[in-house]
Amino acid sequence: MLSRLYGRTRLTVTGTGHYARIDRHLLGRTELHRVRFSMRFEADGAPLGTLGIGRVLSGATTCRTVRRVDDYVPGDLYLVAQPDEGYESVVDAADLVAAVIDPALVTAAAGEPVRFTAYRPVSQRAARFWNSIYDYARESAAAAAEHPVLAATVDRLLAATALATFPNTAVPEPTFEDRRDAHPAALRRAISFIDENAHRDIGPDDIAAAARISVRAVRMAFRRYLDITPTAYLRRVRLDHAHHDLLTASPATATVAAIAARWGFADESRFAARYRLAYGRTPADTLRA
Template identity: 40%
Template structure:
């Protein structure tokens, strides 16, 4: 027995997922098409075993151990082969295969070869003393869950994966150095390693972690359930969870799939795996920044960009132009988001909030120039009073608005 992640009620994991199938039958049919590409990746993983084993020397062979096992889900027909073309046929006939792979080696060459073929071409940097590597993979119909243990520090450079790849760190640390970043992930953190179409670099330090992979198209199907579909493919736009609670939910979902769904014998029903995969995709969309958030926020911001928002923002600017205010202050005063207040000014005033702020400050500076005493005041002092630090830019903007230089106005005061 396990407990529901959302409400804490006792729940039999497999039965709960099976009960959910009846209400999402149409979605599950779509999910089967995502299984083909994931199965192809799985076959590539299996090929890595043969290649890695053949390429290592006899000394390395003594340090490398690999085992594989397969479990067939009973069905009306038995298919001995695991070809990709027959994958959908086996699903249609009620049969699927789950495989468990184990890799254990102290050879860096064998590990690099294995990782390159199991995931994506990569290079391992460094030559540590302790080179123990252990990998256990469970894979079934569009979902791959790997448990990895590296007893040493290494760096890596990898090509795009083509899959959504989520990593849950259990011990040690991982560092993402892609495009000059230095983002460190430690125990208890779950994150997206990289967008499916982007290469990535990083390092790990005596790390033990879980990798979960599925096809990006599953995000589209998860986003379409109970909500308006996005106009294009759904993409994850951030690698860290939006908050601590989201991080914990994503990590516990991965643990549930690893420990409850992809375990056996017996092997899980393929429909249970498909539903669990869609559930993981839905949790990932709730936990990680993505384009569905952007579309929803756009709709809300567009709705809030009305004339009342413009009026409140203008009043705030005019009453506080002498203070150091910015876009976030203006938006807070109008009770909307920064994007919504930008939409309101663009739609109803043909300018931006900061453009209007600059205009108000220019008019206040113009008033002061007209009323100031040239003997005791200067253009620089008045410009600085209204937030114009660059006197040349202030003079250019002033002349464009009033057709005269600030110095001319100051000399011909009222």
């Protein structure tokens, strides 16, 4: 089981009281792991084709690749390896959490193929932000398992946060071509696609493909003409659909949490705050009425 998850594996056992536990939570295309070992764990892995981001809660770990050897202690956040890169890892009586991300999600979030250029976060602030998003994803895992739109939303949130957390080759600013393509006709195509497909697992890359322009150009068009991001517009459309469901559902058979999760809102309190701001009442009041 360890080899299937992490590559060829050795356990170096010393002392007494040996203990090992792995908790694995599946989102749409992302896995959230917690690994606890009271002994020494050594993994020698071939490229896994995924992006792994770990955080040390206690104990220590070392990661070795062709380009680096790094030691990590409690509080450290790190990139395990590039998707196409083999690695060696030593986990010594450690408690770790990790996100295992499909690289295609990162490519979609950036709007282009991306390679990470360093294994530590760009700043402590970026690391804290990642940790908060990871914890949010972990808390949402149970609800996301039952609602594909919610799972996809959390997937994309983690991928976008990875881009903001670790140095990478993504081009952050629109190019000349992006500025040229960010015109009203493209925006109309994007809006039409969102309005017709909000119930599906869609993201910035799908919106850009429907508008026939780049992800950066889509973002620029929404900012230029609507002063909003494509993701925020999609969230607004889904909030409207949730409002409709609350109006037409029976309080005897429906719940606010289930309707919110159906439309990609994992945190019921945040959903309620957004809903009240938009409609002037709580979602529970709408459902009861």
